[in-house]
Amino acid sequence: MKDTDDKLTSRNIKPTAMRELVLDILTEQKMAISLSDLEQKFHKSDKVTLYRTLKTFEEKKLIHSIDDGTGAIKYALCKETCQCHPEDLHVHFFCLKCQHTFCLSDIPIPSINLPVNFSVENINMVVKGVCSNCND
């Protein structure tokens, strides 16, 4: 618990019981999960509390959100050093077979040449295909 607590406090999040539970669940995931995924990891839970917990985590840059086009936002832990700046952006992968969404944390989003007078703030890049698990 101490480790979980530290992770929270280092991001300026008050370590409540609820938040520790949520962070633990997020930590043990190999893939990004949605609010309703998270909800189902509890026997009894309140969607709104989980929703606000995720919002807080995202605001404090403990997690980042991924819009993979499935209609439900997914969330995944940020790296310790992440400040959610452009240089922290990476490609995400959605597997059409297992329907899981992964961070490709090592693959930075390639820069592109925009038309004149266009300026960039943020880029979302989601690759859809079949993951290594599902490609036998």
Next chain:
Amino acid sequence: MKDTDDKLTSRNIKPTAMRELVLDILTEQKMAISLSDLEQKFHKSDKVTLYRTLKTFEEKKLIHSIDDGTGAIKYALCKETCQCHPEDLHVHFFCLKCQHTFCLSDIPIPSINLPVNFSVENINMVVKGVCSNCND
């Protein structure tokens, strides 16, 4: 009307009055529009009919859909030659000021090196920033 009709029939879509109207509206747009945007271009209209019209158009590859992260799918005309294959994919741009979504039809999505055993079917890339209109 003949031109509109041809566009529809060449994509194997029966040219009804409704569909002609929708195609005309889509043709005169400089940016991608959502279902509810489209709905508001009519004085009296049925959302479901427009919804199904867009679905049909997309299925027949007359238009393509864009998930720009705003929560409402946007639609834009495909080029004549478009078959919605990977080589037809292009970058989309969402302007944080005017909130408009544009096709950057001339900017192909850069290819990336995925981890071993990952295969690609599709890529969604949305750049967010400020468009040339809104940059002074």
Next chain:
DNA sequence: GATTAGTTTGCAACTCAGTTGCATAAACTT
């Protein structure tokens, strides 16, 4: 330790995009 002030949680209720079912209307087929 009781009092207070600020924060978090739980419940209900709502919004909004997208979707389905079904009955009517319109368009083709014979």
Next chain:
DNA sequence: AAGTTTATGCAACTGAGTTGCAAACTAATC
């Protein structure tokens, strides 16, 4: 014209996300 297929319109629903408010909890002060 009668029958068959396809398109349209209306109602009703789903599911993700969101807000308001009161109760529970925590932290700070006396």
